Amino acid sequence: MPRLTEYLLPTEREAPADAEAISHRLLVRAGLIRQVGAGLWTWLPAGWRTHQRIVQVIREEMDAIGAMEMLMPILQPAELWRRSGRYDGFGGELFKLRDRKDTDMVLAPTSEEVITTHAATLIRSYRDLPRVLYHFQTKERDEPRPRAAVLRSREFVMKDSYSFDRDRDGLDVSYERHARAYDRILDRCGLEWYSVEADVGAMGGFGAHEYMAPCPAGENDVVLAPGYAANLEVAAAAPQPVELPSALAAPEQVDTPGMTTIAQVAQALGLPEGALLKAYPVVLPDESLALVMLRGDHRVNDIKLGLALGSPFRQASAEEIERRLGPPGSIGPVGAQTRIILDDAVVAGAGAYVVGANRPDCHLRGVVPGRDFAFERGDVREVVAGDTVSGHRVRIERAIEVGNIFKLGTRYSDVLGASYLDQAGAARPVWMGCYGIGPARIAAAAIEQFADERGISWPRAISPFAVHLVTLGKDGSEERELAERVYDELVSAGVDTLYDDRDAGPGEKFADAELLGCPLRVTIGRRTLQSGEIEVQVRRGQEARALPLEGAAAAIAELWHHAA
RNA sequence: CGGGGCGUGGCGCAGCCUGGUAGCGCGCUCGCUUUGGGAGCGAGAGGUCCCGGGUUCAAAUCCCGGCGCCCCGACCA
Secondary structure (H helix, E strand, O other): OOEHHHOOOOOOOOOOOOOOOHHHHHHHHOOOEEEEEOOEEEEOHHHHHHHHHHHHHHHHHHHHOOOEEOOOOOEEEHHHHHHHOHHHHOOOOOEEEEOOOOOEEEEOOOOHHHHHHHHHHHOOEHHHOOEEEEEEEEEEOOOOOOEOHHHEOOEEEEEEEEEEEOOHHHHHHHHHHHHHHHHHHHHHOOOOOEEEEOOOOOOOOOEEEEEEEEOOOOOEEEEEEOOEEEEOOOOOOEOOOOOOOOOOOOOEEEEOOOOOOHHHHHHHHOOOHHHEEEEEEEEOOOOOEEEEEEEOOOOEOHHHHHHHHOOOOEEOOHHHHHHHOOOOOOOOOOOOOOEEEEEOOOOOOOOOEEEEEEEOOEEEEEEOEOOOEOOEEEOOEOOOOOOEEOOEEOEEEEEEEEEEEEEEEOHHHHHHOOEEEOOOOOEEEOEEEEEEEOHHHHHHHHHHHHOEOOEOOOOHHHOOOOEEEEEOOOOOOHHHHHHHHHHHHHHHOOOOEEEEOOOOOHHHHHHHHHHHOOOEEEEEOHHHHHHOEEEEEEOOOOEEEEEEOOOHHHHHHHHHHHOO
16 A cells, blocks of 8 residues: 555646646646646556446446456457448558558557457357357547547447357347446446437447436537436437418418528528428439428437438538539528428428528428428427437436447357357357446546545545545654554555655645545644544535544454445 | 647746846745745745747747647547
């Protein structure tokens, strides 16, 4: 157990000028990490202690569901990635390099290719299934924009596990087990968290959940209602109603000189923005145009739109819009010779909308979908706060994604030849799932969620130390002797203790202790000698208690185990 | 990839516009004092001013090119 005079804990009074996120500022200030380059960070000793505590929690819960720890290399042959289609399909985030024999290699951002290749030769019979394998390994991703220190870095440790099952039902079981293990991991790490429905991504799949830790520095938006939680990327909800003007016998042209935005037109006509329809023109892979129509107060969700279209798409350029429909700013569905997707939030028949007229400076009102233009339906809009799920209004909040679980199916086993013989002797593809969780993000999320103006406040399970022992006495003083004794007792009692034995003033020591954020701070000074009591401060809430000097170490150990 | 900003001792910054050979606070070292909320006095150490080129008698400062880092957006198995 370290004495601060012999330990590397370079605390700083001021955060780096360019650090914005709380976790970034505090990780650096508390002496837990240092930067090496963009998205590249060194974990210093105390920081690594926290990281390793999180790793151990994850390890215990993975082992508890029968998963087997192993280790696969970071440096991998490009050939495997070519076979899976991800050598080019992964995008610019994949680090590519050559070895001395000029063989193409990659630095692995994840390990489906390698694990599936092993499965192809090591798993032969239905008797070999199910299996769950995992490792903690450094991941390499050439992120376009690393940010907020360890929140999004280019190199980080991730636990990734892979399940192998005989069939879809087996995968469901493995998936569910992982979900429960992740629940326990995040509970034990002391985070506020929830799991949300997630996008299955471009690689396909049969289901996915993300584990989210709410905090403002997060990069994801989560839609929440009682009994409902989903990533904004895939969330669906009932729209807030909008009062529509009644239909006209036929669409009627209105002049809207110079008005090219929903807000301008709505205001000029005295209508709510939701009574207008905005058009979002997209180009499909065959170069055909499709017009997505949704309420003026709503926005397109590109992921949901992609799912609804069933194909990739891109936004039409201004030039394409001009040439094939009309002037951007007043395009609309009436008379348009394109496929039209009408968002589910748009009602058909109960009123009329205002749409672009495909002519400059005018719109059409009294337009009734179905009567005035044909359409296909689709839920393609982004949920907004105030929409409802099962009658409950949703709210949207920011969160850090700390883990995810994903039903892969046979996408990798098919292309990498991972099959087994069933009881009838027939070859069948192995059904796979993959499951990731990031210790660094858990640490950062814990800081974000519990820090106060004085610094970090670690959840007990992941604090670098249980007790931060502060001695105020000068070397050789009576109170220093006492502190030394209590320190020895704490160490003997098995309490992880950081002992601040520096010859520094009390203000500096207290400030450093609160910055580092261990759950308990124990102070021994002259007062202790006078009162015969040791002061213990609980970091969360700064509650102070006094413990009798006699048997103090045991009482502190007790406090740590039960009350902290 | 688009937009914005910043590179000067370990950290935070000034100096740059108007060229004259680098300064402040904190930290660090030594001494003395101080010791329950970042204490005081004194003496010190420490800098290729991001890199390269150019202009000039002279460049941290002006010009050109490059590199690095941060923030916002796009992207993100």
